[in-house]
Amino acid sequence: MFARSAIPAFRAAAARTFSTSAAPKGVAAASASRATLAAGAAVALAGGALTYNAFAAPSVHLEGPKTIAGEYKTSSERSFIMIKPDGTSRQIVGDVIKRFEQRGYKLVAIKSLVPSQELAKEHYIDLASRPFYPALVKYITCGTPVIAMVWEGKDIIRQGRRMVGATNPLEADPGSIRGQYCISVGRNIIHASDAFDSATKEIGLWFDPKELADYEPIAAPMITAEN
Structure with a gap:
């Protein structure tokens, strides 16, 4: 529930990030930075249900789960x-x-x-x-x-x-x-x-x-x- 309620806040903040073209370049950049950080904070504070970091790369496991044959292409194979x-x-x-x-x-x-x-x-x-x-x-x-x-x-x-x-x-x-x-x-x-x-x-x-x-x-x- 907390995660779902946080998503609109993040989207609104993200939209504001890209609507600063009329402002001076330095002000626009600062506003964009603050908006992004605020969005991240809003999601992180949403009951602890979801933490979002726009700069973190997703964790991807390429070879699949470990089975009785170990894990493919690792030392446990x-x-x-x-x-x-x-x-x-x-x-x-x-x-x-x-x-x-x-x-x-x-x-x-x-x-x-x-x-x-x-x-x-x-x-x-x-x-x-x-x-x-x-x-x-x-x-x-x-x-x-x-x-x-x-x-x-x-x-x-x-x-x-x-x-x-x-x-x-x-x-x-x-x-x-x-x-x-x-x-x-x-x-x-x-x-x-x-x-x-x-x-x-x-x-x-x-x-x-x-x-x-x-x-x-x-x-x-x-x-x-x-x-």
Whole structure:
């Protein structure tokens, strides 16, 4: 109520600010300044319901609210990374984790599990119309566990995909995980979220929020500082 009643006062004062053309230049400027300040004061005093500062830039949050995947394009950004049954069978789990740790990313959740049919189907639901979907679900639920992980850090979604490499290992860069460890699309070792929306969905699908650790590695300032 107070805010609504203050608006007409501000508009009237603003109108007076721009109606001083007939006055001498110095007087007009002083009047305009006093009118603007008076308008600001009138709004600020209107019961404390609304404070207006004509010179303050609006606060704009560009990336959206924080989700279970952190906040996009900040140091709290998170990605879902999963080592598939072939990676577990080949006992290269430690090598994959080492790559992310050495890069400077933070492991906030990890677990070994054999996914249910329902979980595997939901995870790969965007591929449901593809002919290989049934075989993919059968493979992921074959009985050999997957290693589900959540990694956190600057640009982790995009950089995680680069570290993993192309879906077809024969097209992956030699230094990537797939480029080093595999040669078949059907056994490409690892999955990584491809966007912030998918990271939010996948982390929420595989983990309860209570399973995600919130901590600061002792070396974090030496990894993330911008100087």
